[in-house]
Amino acid sequence: MNETIIQTHGLLKTFKQANAVDRVDITIKKGEIYGFLGPNGAGKTTTIRMLLGLMKPSGGSIQVFNKDLKNHKIDILRKVGSLVESPSYYEHLSGKENLETLRKLLQVPKERIDHVLSVVRLTKDAHRLVKEYSLGMKQRLGIASALLGDPELLILDEPTNGLDPSGIHEMRELIKSMPETYGITVMISSHLLSEIDQMATQVGIISKGRMIYQDSIEKLRSKARPHIRLRVGNGAVAKSKLLKSGYVVESDDDYIYMEDGRDEYISELVATLVNQRIPVYRIEEQRQSLEDIFLDLTREGSGSHAAHSAS
């Protein structure tokens, strides 16, 4: 499971002196579903286009399957399936006929068509014209096309864009099955963490061209621990008194924050504050959603309290 599938070092793309992708190091291991996240304009599509050899980097290096993309492009891309932006089809042909035109180009065995249609659950609709397909069916046909060449790596750029919740759910189930059932490593981009939560095993978050977080989704989740917030008479004084008494707290204006929310801990803390004649006005539990953490990380000057206390 430890084999590296994608490794970039200092990947850079400059448009008119602005860095759209700013020295990004991406590591994707075999069997992972790597969620590549970032707000609109963060640099996801530009990065993906470079990974697929569709755009030349301004600097840095790209290794795929431990080979340099610059020197082994054909070899590498033969083992990569991709879906970048909305795929275009011959609308007057059936889903199966569309796959057949692609199959001839790729020169893969005919049996692959029925196989990929069944993987994306389009067997029943294989003979319907693509112009009659829903957006979700078209996206699934896009995945079928990406799978036709029997890839080891699938790179999907916002495949859930424009899909309704049930379409997103179907896409998620489909992608989740890729590593285990078919041995395929997946990189999938999105601007919404909620869309790739529950399927990604690893997350890379990019903001303004820079990678600001890259680790397991589990670690990101652990940042979403609840914390307790107390409004007190004077946060700074309260903090110094509490620290002297051995408590681990943070303060900000008239607020005291702490991560340990056990009942006995809170009651002792309040008693300590009251004994020190510091008024306690309010006690509340705050819970950050994954989306909050994502927003905090990507927000300008991500040193806001929530990001700080969750780290």
Ligand SMILES: Nc1ncnc2c1ncn2[C@@H]1O[C@H](COP(=O)(O)OP(=O)(O)OP(=O)(O)O)[C@@H](O)[C@H]1O
């Ligand atoms: N061909 C280009 N010429 C000039 N600037 C470009 C070009 N392509 C992208 N950019 C700029 O690079 C930055 C990153 O764009 P990119 O499309 O990679 O972001 P993204 O994260 O994929 O966003 P979205 O989710 O909106 O697709 C943006 O500021 C964009 O305007």
